[in-house]
Amino acid sequence: MVKITDVARHAGVSPSTVSYALSGKRPISEETRQRIEDSIRELGYRPHAGARALASSRSNVLALVVPLRTGIHVPVVMQFAVSVVTAARRHDHDVLLLTQEEGEDGLRRVADTALVDALIVMDVQLHDRRLPLLRALDRPSVLIGFPAEPAGLTCIDLDFKAAGELCVEHLAGLGHRVIGLVGSPPEVYVRETGFAQRVVQGFTAAADRNGLSSSVHPCEAAPAAARQVAEQLLRERPALTGVVVHNEPVLEPLIDAFESLGLRVPGDLSVTAICPDEVAEQTRVPVTSIAIPTAEVGTGAVELLMRKLGGATAVPEATLLSPRLTVRGSTMPRP
Amino acid sequence: MVKITDVARHAGVSPSTVSYALSGKRPISEETRQRIEDSIRELGYRPHAGARALASSRSNVLALVVPLRTGIHVPVVMQFAVSVVTAARRHDHDVLLLTQEEGEDGLRRVADTALVDALIVMDVQLHDRRLPLLRALDRPSVLIGFPAEPAGLTCIDLDFKAAGELCVEHLAGLGHRVIGLVGSPPEVYVRETGFAQRVVQGFTAAADRNGLSSSVHPCEAAPAAARQVAEQLLRERPALTGVVVHNEPVLEPLIDAFESLGLRVPGDLSVTAICPDEVAEQTRVPVTSIAIPTAEVGTGAVELLMRKLGGATAVPEATLLSPRLTVRGSTMPRP
DNA sequence: GCGTGACGTCGAAGCGCTTCGACGGGGGAA
DNA sequence: TTCCCCCGTCGAAGCGCTTCGACGTCACGC
Numbered sequence: 008m009v010k011i012t013d014v015a016r017h018a019g020v021s022p023s024t025v026s027y028a029l030s031g032k033r034p035i036s037e038e039t040r041q042r043i044e045d046s047i048r049e050l051g052y053r054p055h056a057g058a059r060a061l062a063s064s065r066s067n068v069l070a071l072v073v074p075l076r077t078g079i080h081v082p083v084v085m086q087f088a089v090s091v092v093t094a095a096r097r098h099d100h101d102v103l104l105l106t107q108e109e110g111e112d113g114l115r116r117v118a119d120t121a122l123v124d125a126l127i128v129m130d131v132q133l134h135d136r137r138l139p140l141l142r143a144l145d146r147p148s149v150l151i152g153f154p155a156e157p158a159g160l161t162c163i164d165l166d167f168k169a170a171g172e173l174c175v176e177h178l179a180g181l182g183h184r185v186i187g188l189v190g191s192p193p194e195v196y197v198r199e200t201g202f203a204q205r206v207v208q209g210f211t212a213a214a215d216r217n218g219l220s221s222s223v224h225p226c227e228a229a230p231a232a233a234r235q236v237a238e239q240l241l242r243e244r245p246a247l248t249g250v251v252v253h254n255e256p257v258l259e260p261l262i263d264a265f266e267s268l269g270l271r272v273p274g275d276l277s278v279t280a281i282c283p284d285e286v287a288e289q290t291r292v293p294v295t296s297i298a299i300p301t302a303e304v305g306t307g308a309v310e311l312l313m314r315k316l317g318g319a320t321a322v323p324e325a326t327l328l329s330p331r332l333t334v335r336g337s338t339m340p341r342p
Numbered sequence: 343m344v345k346i347t348d349v350a351r352h353a354g355v356s357p358s359t360v361s362y363a364l365s366g367k368r369p370i371s372e373e374t375r376q377r378i379e380d381s382i383r384e385l386g387y388r389p390h391a392g393a394r395a396l397a398s399s400r401s402n403v404l405a406l407v408v409p410l411r412t413g414i415h416v417p418v419v420m421q422f423a424v425s426v427v428t429a430a431r432r433h434d435h436d437v438l439l440l441t442q443e444e445g446e447d448g449l450r451r452v453a454d455t456a457l458v459d460a461l462i463v464m465d466v467q468l469h470d471r472r473l474p475l476l477r478a479l480d481r482p483s484v485l486i487g488f489p490a491e492p493a494g495l496t497c498i499d500l501d502f503k504a505a506g507e508l509c510v511e512h513l514a515g516l517g518h519r520v521i522g523l524v525g526s527p528p529e530v531y532v533r534e535t536g537f538a539q540r541v542v543q544g545f546t547a548a549a550d551r552n553g554l555s556s557s558v559h560p561c562e563a564a565p566a567a568a569r570q571v572a573e574q575l576l577r578e579r580p581a582l583t584g585v586v587v588h589n590e591p592v593l594e595p596l597i598d599a600f601e602s603l604g605l606r607v608p609g610d611l612s613v614t615a616i617c618p619d620e621v622a623e624q625t626r627v628p629v630t631s632i633a634i635p636t637a638e639v640g641t642g643a644v645e646l647l648m649r650k651l652g653g654a655t656a657v658p659e660a661t662l663l664s665p666r667l668t669v670r671g672s673t674m675p676r677p
Numbered sequence: 678g679c680g681t682g683a684c685g686t687c688g689a690a691g692c693g694c695t696t697c698g699a700c701g702g703g704g705g706a707a
Numbered sequence: 708t709t710c711c712c713c714c715g716t717c718g719a720a721g722c723g724c725t726t727c728g729a730c731g732t733c734a735c736g737c
Contacts, residue, residue: 051454053451053454053455054455055396055455055456056392056395056401056455056456056457057391057392057393057394057395057396057399057401057456058392058396059392060391060392060395060396061390061392061393061395061396064392066391066392068438068457071439075424081416081417081420082416082417084420085416085419085420088439089410089441092439092440092441093441093443096444101438101439101440101452101457102438102439103403103436103437103438103439104406104423104427104436104437104438104439105427105436106424106427106428108428109431116388117436119386119388120388120389120390120391121390121391121392122391122403122436229624230624230626289564289565291565
């Protein structure tokens with residue numbers, strides 16, 4: 008193994024000079040820097056991560072806690088993970104993968120052993136058990152998602168309330184008067200995952216504001232459940248012309264169900280969804296939708312952490328990303 | 343931060359004794375060990391990961407390289423990742439997440455900086471560019487998947503050839519004489535991903551062996567493509583009564599297409615698939631299938647690495663997991 | 678009764694890097 | 708010219724842990 012003293016000897020300087028040339032923490036003459044860089048290249052030097060971590064008390068590793076539970080859309084989780092890793096690399100950091108199963112002990116372990124400098128936690132629930140721990144930990148963290156009491160924590164996510172509103176505004180603007188929300192599985196509401204409830208809030212608020220008649224229907228992630236909800240909607244609200252779907256796996260089956268019940272989309276029924284673009288594009292009728300901006304959220308989370316690690320004083324506690332609605336073929340003016 | 347010297351002082355022993363008590367590398371009297379453990383608990387001591395890595399030249403971290411490409415089923419990747427993390431934790435290791443995008447440089451970086459002790463690489467292609475590097479690296483690695491030339495590497499995966507064969511044997515045993523394989527998208531074969539080709543090999547070999555008439559049809563991962571393939575199959579092979587599907591997203595649309603073309607599953611057409619159980623179970627007719635044993639593969643990969651890290655001499659180069667076929671409602675004897 | 682070895686523990690020497698204080702030399706200000 | 712300060716570099720002191728060799732003690736065998 009080639010170490011910093013080897014490089015120093017080869018370049019005719021002291022080890023500390025090599026270190027400063029690498030970190031830029033002190034000025035080094037252009038000429039010396041060049042010589043050092045040449046030596047590094049020639050010898051194939053790589054600083055030892057452990058030694059660096061010990062001496063600098065910085066590991067340059069971030070922890071990412073990913074959820075494992077039912078009712079969450081796996082590809083979206085993966086997208087978050089990838090964007091976090093990519094963003095972290097841009098800041099010369101790596102990412103340690105933790106499963107939610109590890110729970111609070113896992114968080115404490117990687118933080119207390121100084122394995123990681125900071126943490127990113129996904130799938131935060133309204134009353135998440137990890138919150139007190141995250142507040143107490145000596146390393147900074149960022150949550151993807153909003154708990155009920157975000158004070159003292161840094162959170163980032165799509166503004167799901169605004170997303171719910173935006174869907175309604177879109178339908179209202181097209182003249183629809185009776186609309187329904189087909190939501191996530193009941194257990195998602197039960198365990199109080201913030202974003203699902205916030206969609207409902209936005210949906211309801213915007214419907215009221217616009218004087219629309221609206222109703223909300225949780226739905227299991229199965230085709231049969233979709234069919235049931237479709238039938239129920241038509242039975243209870245025959246004047247229905249607009250639907251908002253917040254439940255990825257059910258989007259396609261739901262449209263199928265409506266069509267087989269005699270409603271054409273978008274001719275008789277306009278459909279919008281909150282879901283990844285791939286899901287919205289792969290249905291038989293491409294669906295007007297609001298995507299979860301996984302790349303921005305992941306990148307944003309990392310940027311926030313970097314600012315905190317950099318000692319920034321005022322990092323915003325709440326970062327809500329504005330929803331963007333992409334119009335596709337599934338919505339049209341009320342007939 | 344509480345360190346080992348604090349524990350030592352508190353327990354009335356020397357730091358080295360604490361270290362040995364923790365690692366078990368030298369005998370420590372029961373009484374002293376107890377005292378040390380008490381002190382550790384009382385003080386809340388956690389060994390510093392960086393210091394440990396520096397002194398022992400072991401980071402207790404594994405790298406996991408996950409694929410990002412089109413044509414691979416994301417939930418399966420996630421399952422691998424989770425099982426790797428879980429297995430690694432059982433051996434007191436953590437997992438660093440690398441994206442394939444980082445490529446060879448990323449592998450070299452984490453290995454050369456001693457950030458990780460060993461590497462797990464997923465989605466290995468037949469002529470993977472990373473193979474020479476993995477052979478040359480000074481840390482052990484395990485591949486999930488088999489390249490064309492696996493000599494000198496440790497590989498583990500489902501035996502896809504046997505899986506292809508098993509599907510055919512199952513259909514042949516039910517009396518089917520004319521069968522087809524609906525495969526992965528053409529690009530998967532083009533980039534020479536081993537497992538797809540091996541399914542074809544197994545399928546063809548078993549069909550020949552059993553005197554069946556067979557044909558192979560790559561298929562894009564889109565409903566429209568599925569429809570096309572279904573039409574083509576019926577046109578070209580009117581006597582077809584058995585189909586093997588190796589293409590997750592197309593399974594459901596393909597069955598839909600067959601049914602809308604007048605073929606009942608399994609009445610007129612028996613269907614088997616190689617896909618995750620969730621996919622096989624969520625179709626309208628549950629599909630007889632061979633699952634990719636993600637948990638075993640992930641765990642197996644970690645076990646192999648641990649043996650290599652433990653200095654085991656003879657770790658098997660190739661580990662092929664036998665396929666298991668789960669019979670569901672989509673296959674029946676030929677009418 | 679004494680050599681032998683295993684047991685349990687200690688002290689010291691690093692592991693490879695960062696960082697702090699110091700120091701010589703070369704301006705710019707006074 | 709003198710003083711001061713900044714620039715560029717060096718040396719040394721750790722960071723917190725593991726590990727090697729050494730040492731005292733005790734039991735055992737002959």
